[in-house]
Amino acid sequence: MTALAAVAFVFAAALGSALGAVIRHSVSRRLDEPMIGGMPRGTLAVNLVGVGGAGLLLGFGSGPQSLPAALFGAGLLGGLTTVSSLALQTVLLAERRAASMALVYLFATGLGGLALAGAGIGLGRVLSGSPA
Numbered sequence: 001m002t003a004l005a006a007v008a009f010v011f012a013a014a015l016g017s018a019l020g021a022v023i024r025h026s027v028s029r030r031l032d033e034p035m036i037g038g039m040p041r042g043t044l045a046v047n048l049v050g051v052g053g054a055g056l057l058l059g060f061g062s063g064p065q066s067l068p069a070a071l072f073g074a075g076l077l078g079g080l081t082t083v084s085s086l087a088l089q090t091v092l093l094a095e096r097r098a099a100s101m102a103l104v105y106l107f108a109t110g111l112g113g114l115a116l117a118g119a120g121i122g123l124g125r126v127l128s129g130s131p132a
Contacts, residue, residue: 001065008067009067009070010070012067012070012071012075013070013071013074013075013078014075015071015075016070016071016072016074016075016076016077016078016079017074017075017076017078017079018079019075019076019079020050020075020076020077020078020079020080020081021079021080023046023079023080024042024046024079024080024081024082027042027045027046028040028042028043028046028085029042030042031045032089038101039093039101039104039105039108040085040089040093040105043082043085043086043089044105044108044109044112046080046081046082047081047082047086047109047113048109048112048113048116049080050077050080050081051081051113051116051117051120052116052117052119052120053072053076053077053080053120054073054077054117054120055116055117055118055119055120055121055122055123055124056120056121056123056124057069057072057073057077057120057124058120058121058124059120059121059122059123059124059125059126059127059128059130060124060125060127060128060130061124061128061130086105086106086109089105090102090105090106093105
């Protein structure tokens with residue numbers, strides 16, 4: 001990889017990350033703040049959309065060394081999704097004596113993420129004409 005290509009990859013990842021973080025912040029502020037003691041719907045939404053998008057990108061055959069993977073995978077989807085918020089919000093739910101909601105949140109994120117990753121990979125393969 002040339003130096004110019006390496007710089008393009010860094011800028012693509014940085015641009016995508018900035019956009020993903022802004023989207024995550026906006027969605028979380030709209031969906032999480034109004035809730036008192038409930039499930040963090042904004043974080044759940046961005047994590048599920050992000051993992052589905054990552055599956056779609058993989059299904060299209062974008063390898064980790066491609067510019068689309070840098071822009072959309074590591075960048076946009078990396079900035080969009082958040083494991084740290086998932087962990088912190090789960091602990092806060094448990095502290096607020098909402099352990100059952102914390103478990104629902106964890107299972108919805110984990111199982112929903114697996115389902116959407118698989119669906120994204122499958123859809124990407126179908127749309128790109130790649131073999132299964």
